[in-house]
Amino acid sequence: ELITTVYIGFLGLIISSFLVFLVEKDAENTKFKTYADALWWGVITLCTVGYGDTVPQTWSGKLIAAFCAILGISFFALPAGILGSGFALKVQQQQRQKHLNRRRVPAAMLIQCVWRSYAADENSMSIATWKRHMTPCPSPTTEPRWKNNTSFVSRFSTKRRDRSSQGSNNIQSPMVPRQLRKAFTAGDDDISDSFNR
Template sequence: MSRQEDEIQELSEIVTIVVFGVEYIVRIWSAGCCCRYRGWRGRLKFARKPFCVIDMMVLIASLSVLAAGTQGNVFATSAIRSLRFLQILRMLRMDRRGGTWKLLGSVVYAHSKELITAWYIGFLCLILASFLVYSVEKDDNKMFETYADALWWGLITLTTIGYGDKYPETWNGRLIAAAFSMIGVAFFALPAGILGSGFALKVQEQHRQKHFEKRRNPAAGLIQMAEMLTLLGLSPPTASRLIPPINQLDLLRSLKGKSGFSRKPSIKDKVFQSPSKHMGGKTDEGVEESPSKRQSRAKQAFRIRGAGSRQNSEGEW
């Protein structure tokens, strides 16, 4: 390489070392935000994590290569320079929570019996096919001198790789290879289908869980509303008629937002209205009340109901 190319390469190495060094120092310093890594002992504990150790090794190797240069021992410099490929392992940190590996592990664990069965039958087909082909081809075919050669041929054939470096030459060997290929390939291909269907079911379950989480809060609100209606004196059939289904909540909200003039009283209006209406009185539903008035009337209703319950208890005594 020319002098200019050497200078450019050396400058790029210096910039890389500075960037990764600053990032490493900032990461160690910011680890104190977590309760487990507060203080210098906590930061030292954080520095002993596998990825931090790899980063430190990469930084030391880069500094060693930069200090040694190309004038010293070429083989030692090349060996140290190869350590910098450990930076590729930093790509694993992109998935910080490990969601990808957890998903893969859950799918494999859920379908472990099916996978073990498919691999077991495929392994038996591999052993039997290799043995039969070796027994037929060992005398006439130099490509099958040992049973290991037959195992290599069986593995390459049943996994549909097919390098073509070894193949049977006799008709008996070809018939055996054709028969076991159709059987063994089916079992070796089963794990891919099992894992694919497992991933599809897992993703569908996650979508169902998200949908359930979205519906849980409205359902809890409706349950609280039903209890409040019961406390205000409404019978359960009346309360059930006043509560809309969960899938109609968004429709009611959109209708309330679009209607700007006269509207029907909402669920909150029916709850936070004066107790005289529940006792037989009538109020004007066309007049819209402020939230403070509704809250004061609700408090008054609860006070009246509490006073009545206390009087009943005193009368019993």
């Protein structure tokens, strides 16, 4: 829009300067001796400065000058309006983006919190939830899969070893149920008896 306005204003300047030059070149005491003088007058009139050093003498030249002044007002007011509305839209867009950013993070946190609560619910029937606490951990196989004889569990660096229970059958882990502790500490003959109690 701005480029179109500048282009039309430039065409108006060339045409009005040429018309004033054609009308005023044969008048008495004319100031429009060359087309450059007419172009100077056109620029000053379109910009609505109006120095008064070159003015038309004939009525037809004055009508063209009036039209040129109105054209200058309209074509210099239009770009100002276009630029002003463009800046206003830009400021409004930045404020809208700032407001959206201010609301986006709390909304995402709320959605995440509700989803975690729903996913952790034991009564949830959704297939989409990932219930890691419901699936049993795979036990290591008896056949070694690796070239060396290290087991699957001993490869983890986070494996904890109780120093007091190394070398004895004393299992005191809080994760092992009491019945299993009794089964491990009892002899082979008493295993079935400890589970029946």
